[in-house]
Every structure is written in structure tokens, then in C-alpha cells.
Amino acid sequence: MEKENGNEASAQAVLNRNTFSWLWRFTEGKRGTYLISVIMALLGIACMLLSYICLAELIRQLISGGHKMSFYVQRGVQIGILWVLRYTFHGLSTYSSHSATFGLIGNARKKLLKKLGTMPLGAVQAHSSGEYKNIICDRADQVEPTLAHVLPEFTANIIGAITMFIYMMTIDYRVGLWQLICIPAGFISFSVMMASTPKYYPDTIKKTKALNAAAVEYIGGIEVIKAFGQSRTSYGKFVKAAREGADCFINWMQKENFWQNFGMACFPATMLGLLPSGVMYCLNGSLAPADLIVLIILSFRTVTPLITAFGYTDDISKVGEIVSDMADILDEKDMERPEKSRAVPASHDISLKNVHFTYKDKEVLHGIDMEIKDGTVNALVGPSGSGKSTVARLIASLWDVDSGEIRIGGVNIRDMSLKEYNRHIAYVSQENYLFDQTVMDNIRMGREGATDEEVIQAAKKCGCHDFIMSLEKGYQTICGGSGGHLSGGERQRISIARAMLKDAPVVILDEATSYTDPESEAVIQNALSRLTKGKTLIVIAHRLSTIADADKIFLINGGKVEAAGTQQELLADSPLYRSMWESHIAVRKEEA
Template identity: 40%
Template sequence: MALSFIASVASVGVGFVPFYCVYRLMAMAIDGTLSWEGSTFWLVLAAAAYVASKLLFGASTLLSHVSAYTILASLREDFVRKLMKASLGTVQGKSIGSVKSVFVDRIENIEPPLAHMIPELGGSLVLAAGLAVWLVAIDWRVALACLASVPVGLLVFASSLKGFNAKYAAYMAESSHVNSVIVEYIEGIQVVKAFNQASDSYEKYAGAVRAFKDFTMQWFRSTWVTMNFMSSIMPTTLLGVLPAGIALYLGGSLAPADFAMCVILALAIVDPIMRFTAFVNDVKSMEYAVADAAEFLGLPELPETARSALVEGSAVELDGVCFSYDAGEEVIHDVSLSVPQGSFTALVGPSGSGKSTLARLIARHWDADAGSVKIGGADVRDMPLDQLSGLVSFVAQDNYLFDVSIRENIRLGRPGASDGEVAFAAAAACCDEFVQRLPRGYDTPVGEAGSALSGGERQRISIARAILKDAPVIVLDEATAFTDPESEDKIQRSIARLSEGKTLVVIAHRLSTVTGADQIAVVDDGRIAATGTHESLLASCPLYTRMWAAHVGAHDWAAGSKPAGPETAEARHAVSKTEGGRR
């Protein structure tokens, strides 16, 4: 950028040479000494200086664009690194519209000022100052006459900027709102169509667009008079130069060649001054872009140590864990839980009880406010995120698939894996059955967010990804919650392959899938209400008994038979009442 500015100033400096050459030619013409022999040198010098000026300006523009896009790339890389190092809660607290706006639009708005304003405006100011000094050197009175209209134009321009900051802030707020509404409308188009809400949802979308248009047009109309007035006054340098120059020429104080040169310089000084006013909006846009980018780049990061922790085994230990979202009301209260190495532990409980939060604390998507989460005897906060990532595989209800091939989606589990290793993991996750039916097999693109596949197929790919990763601790967040019975059976077989020899923590939606767990922890209102095996909990934990009765009743109802017995009906009523109260 510094070299770009230097090249821009050099371009301006060399750009003065043709003006001087014209001045010498005019002087010879007025004196009657103009000839081809005498003018050739000045013509060649003017042409050479003109070419050199354009080459220097081209170099300045090239350097400024290289600098600008390097800065943009660096900002976006820093942006993504920040999202990776910030807690998941912090990242998910931002709307998709605001993230997209900053990542795509705001950062892109930094490019025009960087690529154009700094070199071009710098050169323009130097050019304007140089022309003004040249006019003063010829005759200070002509210089004053030339610049007489400039202060008036700047005063008009300044008046048009009254309330500019407040209006620009409102403009950016309207822009962010319409951006979020557009993203929401496009992302929710399936729901809009499914529930026949096209007219209402479209009206919200169209209303936001109209409001943005109306605000922008109203702002533009309020500045049309002053901006046009300023644009009419600023270029009128000749209104002062011509009468002043004629008077001085007739009075014998100004030579003809100098008078002609003053006219040329008066015309040349307009462009750099007008450029200055044109860049005001770019400066404000860059200010907001930098502020928005700085807000994201300033998000708090999860503290990370550089030194690897000593991990002995894969046992998981939660000790006195308390947690709240964004310093709000505490949702996890003094939870302690031991998950022995190689064991199968299930977390069950009513919706909203804190099961998923506990699972995500193990993977350190957030940090506990109090207490500790340990893997292999080492606190997860005392190990680098890369080391923790290698220890834990987290499979959610609907893991995200990227718009690449099935093979590449599975390979995300271990980027250096061979095709054979990918195929082995896929077979272990029961992916072969549906992949073989696809025309391009494992090279078939999965579509945006895996849209070309069913929910069960997407889930099996995510499990294959986890099998390929081969982490010693597996956390499954209701991996079969939304699958059909056939897919559930295949996913259960995939999970069995995935968890062989691993420490397994499962958040269970269907209790029947975890009856064989080594221990079941019943989570209620952010606390561990009870732990034990399926049989012992049925005998000792009323909440688990009611949940089991409700689960069995739901299964019987789905199978077409009415649940029998007052105990089942009572249990179902109790669960319904409890969950209704929580909601």
C-alpha cells in the first residue's frame, strides 16, 4: 500500500511535465519562435511524461488492488479462525444474516477505499496542492480568483453532511435488517410452502425491501439540492480566473503565456477536488465495515494452551459442573458424573433438561462456569483444541454435510485417509446399501447441506465420518431421534461398529435404544436425578419409570394397540403434565 501511494504521487509529479511542456510551446508561439526543431523536444518530453504517468498510475492501482484483496483474504481467514476458536454458544448467538452480512458484504466494502481511495485520493490531493502552488508561483491574485468558488462549494457540501452520521447509521441498520429478512425467507422457503404461508411471509420480505428502498430514496432526495448545487459551484474556477486574468493581462502584470497557463491549471484543479467529495461515502462505508468486522474479530475465544496435556485412557469425568448461557440463568447445576473408559453411558431426561448441554460441555463447545470436565484425567481446558478434537467424536442429530461428494464428506473425519479406508468406514456405517444405488457411487455430490440424501442416509455418513476419525470418546446427541424404523436399525448397527472399544456417551430420545447401557444418568432441570442400570432405575427412580411407561405407551400406540393398565395411563399423564410445565 505504501508503494502504491508512492507510485500514485510519482504519477502526479510526472503528470505536471506535460503542462509545463504546453506552457513552453505557448510561450514560443506567442513570441513567434515556434518551429518544428524547437518544439520536437517538448512534444517528445510531454508524450514520454504522459506515458510514464499512466504507467506509474497503473502500477499504483495494481499494487493497491493486490494489497486490498490480500487484506480482504486475511480478514476472512481471521474471521473463520475466530469462529473456530470462539465458543459454539457465542457463534450460534449471531444470526446467519448478520454473519453473512459481515463476512461477505461488510468486508467487501473495505475493498473500494483500500484499492482506490488511498492511492487515488492521495494522488489527487497532491495534484490539487501542486496546481495551487503553481498558480501562486505565476500570480497569487489569479490563484485566489481560481480558488474563490472552492470554499463556497465546500460550505454547501458541508451543509449536506448535516446529520450524515445519524442517517448513515440508520441506513446500515435498515440494510442489516433487510439482509437478515432475505436470508430468513430463503432458508425458510420450504416451511413457507408447506404451510401455505407464501403471502404472509412474502409480505414481510417485500415490506422489508420496500422500507429499505423508501428510506434510501428519502435520504437521497434530501441531499439532491445541496449535492447538485455543490457540483455546480465547485467546477466554476474559470468564473474567477478569466476576469482576473484578463484584468492583469490588460494591466501588463500577466504575460499571455502565463494567462493561458492559468486557464489550463484552473480547469485541471477541478477534478482532484471533486474526487475528494466523491470518496466521503466510501470512507463512511469503510468505517462501518471495519467496526462490524472488529466486533466479530473481538469475540471472546475459548482459552487454549499450546502444550499438549498428558491423557491417560479415555474415561470422562464431570466434577461439580455448573453452566449458564451468556452469563444468564444457570442451566446446569453442580453436576458430577463418571464415565469409565470403554463404557456405555446414556443421558436421558425430559426435553430441555440439559442433556445436550452436558454432552457439548464434554466436547468443549462451551466452558463450564464452575467445576471441571476431564478426559483421561486431564481437564479439557488444559489441552489444545486440536488435541481435544482428536479425543472426541461428536455426532449430532443432523450433522452438516458439505456440497461435495459422499467420499469427501466422509473423509472430513480424517483428511489424509485413503479411498480404501473411507470405503471401510462407510461399509461399517451401513452406507453401502444406498451408495450402490447411486449412479456415481461414492463420487455422488450430496447437494447443499446434504439435500440430495434422506435424513437416515445423512446420519449414516456422519457416523462413517466418526468411524474414520477413530476417536477414543464418542458422544452421540440423539443420533436416531428423527429417523424411520428401517433407518434406525441400520444406524444402530453403525453405532455398534463405531463404539467398539470406545467410551460412549449417548443422549437417548428413545429409551429402548439404551436399556443395555452400562449406566443411565437421568437428567432433570440441569441436575443428575439418578444413575444406574435400566432395571435399577425402574425400581428406584420415579421420573425414569414415568418416562419408560410413556415410551412403551407411545410404542404400543404407534403399533396400533391401546396401552392397557391404569399405571401406564397415569404415567403418561404425569409425563405430559411435567413436560407441559417445562415448556
């Protein structure tokens, strides 16, 4: 029974990764528009078929010499109207499919971005920003031509060709079959060509991703490249990625070129079978000359649409790869949080009990136990790579623990929704990110709906107001991408103001003043002392003198809490902390 359940689960997993299954999810709210597109395409096909029926009748009467001029004028007008209606319906179909497809792409991007917000930070950081940009922006756009045209045009061409072939069979089934004599060769050629797609196309995707990552890395690190004269090495890496990206496409096209050209030559060659057979049947009197002319005209409308339709098969396979990349992200494991909190914390005491955490297949925290009291100042210190920032990120709910638990006010944080828990936490990391917006808007992100005056007051309390006003446009200064128009210290001070505006009861500062100069750090430390009064404060600092007055200091070493207590207690009982303190004092004396 268990084996059967496992097989069913496996089968379901395969089904969920099916391209059309994912596309069906993305079309939510747009399926009616796609249905309209298909109906319009079918109406266009009907008009086309009727126009050819009228044309066939006109040709027969013209050759037989029957009817007056009014008949030909009437049929000509009917054909004209039907042809206008055919392209009107086609236009409406294409418009509907484009509208639905842009909605589908929008839905896919929303789902992807929402997913990134619910994934553990480690899973997000496992891929470069270039990869995410390639999938969410560039590759998502690449499905538009295929999906917007496949439904109306693929449908119209396939069904149109089939209905035209059926009509030809009603005129003379023998000639209708003879025209297909070259079609099998064309099918075989395209089949051979398509068989190589799974072999070569994934490599083009891999090389394109590598090219995007290399480009983002090169542009992002241009300052370091120039400073250290590494332009040749870094540019060489980009050139290599660009060359490999081009070569994989060229190699693929070279392998498929013969089969594609041979197939394109075979498909339109309907006359090789139609003309000899049609002439022979006319000579023996079993086929009227007028019908032969009609069949010749109709044959062009039978195969040409098939060629157009088969032109989309390569694009359809590409859509499968693109959707697969999106599915890889959407299939990532979410953080274990309910949509709605199952309990509300009674206080802001924070406790970590036997917390283990693995990063990149290596356990970095080994049974962490900590007790942080509500309204106290707590510091995490330790050697580089000891796990301080990892603990802070786990408390901030950026990652999930592998085992053990983290509680706030007696409530397991896994029993709280991410939205609810985030209201209790303000987190400022050493790598502060600012958006390409104004200083005012970047600070306002701390609390949605905050007024300009509230933003300014938060900046004043954090000691940021004066330097902001010294900028070219004050609070309306654009920070640039990643805050690139500002110095590292300025970005940190704005990030701290943003966190303070949030006014959360728990504040986590992960070396938040590491980029500031000593004078600015003193101003910020004084401001933080006032602003965090009565809050639960967790600080990671590389300057031990800034946390000497903390209510409790946790010394983390090798992924474990080696010691905990006040400054005096650690100096007396912990050789490692005492050594770190003495080294810090020695450095300060040298700087003085």
C-alpha cells in the same frame, strides 16, 4: 492507579476498534505492495506536473512568436512521453493497489473464519447465517473499490491538486488565491452532507442485514412455506424487509441531494474568481496574457482532482462501518484454550464438577456433577429442554463452562488446545450438516488423508454402503447444500460414518438416529455397538429402549443430575425415570 489503568485500557480498546488499526492488521504481508502503489502514484504526479510545465513554456513561446518549429515539436514530444509515463505509472499503481486489496480481503476473511472456529457455539449462533454471509462475503467485497482506488487515485488527486496549485502560485499568487473564492462554499456543503452520514448510514446497514436474513430464511424454509401455504406471510416479510431496505437509502439520498449538488456546483467554479482578476491584472500590466492563459488551463487541473478525491469520502466512511462489523466478530471472546496443550490426558475418563452454564442470559445448568469411566457406555436422558444436549456440547468443547470444570483423563480441557482435544472427540448431533460435496468427501472429513478404500470400509461398518451405492452416482453423488439432496435419515447415517472414520476414543451421539426409520436404526445401533467397543460412548436418545443396556444412565432434569445408575437402579429409585420408561413402552405397544 487502578482508575488510570482502567482509562488506559479503555483508550486502548477504542484504538483497537479504529478502522485504520484493523486495516493495518489485515494488510499483513501486503504492506510493501501498497507502498509500491503509492510510489507509482507519486511518480505519475511528477510526470503530470512536468508535462504542464512544458505546456506552459510552449504557450508562452507560441504567444511571443519566439523559437523555430523544432522547439514546438520537441516540447510536444516531451509532453507526449510524460503523459504516457504518467498513465503507465498510474496503471502500475492501480494494479499494485488492487493486488494488495484482494490480499487484504482474503486475510480478513481468513481471520473471520478462523475466529468463528475459536468462538463458543452460542456466540456463533447469536447471529444468523445471513448476517455472517453478508459481512464475510458481500460487505467484504464492498471495500475493494474504495481501498483499491483510494491509495493511488486519492493520493494522486490530492497531491496533484496541491502541487498544481503551488505551481500556479509561482506564476501569480494573486490569481491563484482568487480562483479559490467558491471553494469554502463547496467545503461547507460537503461538510453538511457528510455530517448526516453517521445518522443515516448505520440504518442502511441494519436494514440491509435484515433483508439478507429474511432472504436466507425465506429460501431455507421454502419447503415448509409451500407445505403449509404460508407463502403470502413469509413473502410479505421479505417484501417488507426489501421495501425498508430501499426506503432507508432513498430517505438518506433525499436529505443529502441538495448539499451534494450545491457543493458539486461550487467546486468547479474557479473561473468566477480567476477570470475577472486575471483580466484586471492583464489590463494594468501586472500579468502577462500568456501567463493568464496558462493559469486558466492549470485551474482545470487544480479543482477537478479535488472533486474526484472528495467522491471517495463517502466510500471511506462505509469502509469504517464494514470494518466495524468485522471487528465486532473479531472482538468476540474466544474459548479459553491454549495454542499448545499444557497437559496430556492419561485416560479417557470424563468428569464434570459443579458445572454451571448460562445461555442467552439464563443459567441452564446448575452445578452438574458427572463421572464417566473410560471405555463405558453412558446415556443422558431427561425431559425436553432439561439440558442434555447442552451437557453433550460442553463435553464436546463447543461451549465453555461459566464455572466448574470438565476433565478428561484428569486434565482440565481448558489446558488442552482445541486441535488436540478434538482428536479425542467424535461428535454427531441430531442436526447433521453435510457440505455441498460428494458423499466420499463428506465422510472423508472425519479423517484428513483417508483413502477411498478406508472411507468405503467405514461406510460398510456403519451399514451405509448399500444405500450409498443405490444413489445415482454412489460415493460420487453430490450431497447438495446442507445435504439437501438426501433425506434426514441418509444425512444422519453419513454423519455417523464420518464420525466412525475419525476413530476417536470418545464418541458423543446427540440423538444421532432421531431421523432414521426403525429398521435403519436397528442396523445403525448394531453397527455402533461393534464400532464403539472399547471407546467411551456418550449417547442422548429419545428412545429409551436403545440405551437400556448402558453402563450408566444420567437422568437430567431442570439443569441438574437428578439420578444416575443402571436401568434397573433408575427404575427402582427414580419416579421420573420410571414414568418416562412406562410412557416409552406404552408408545411402542401402540406402534406395534
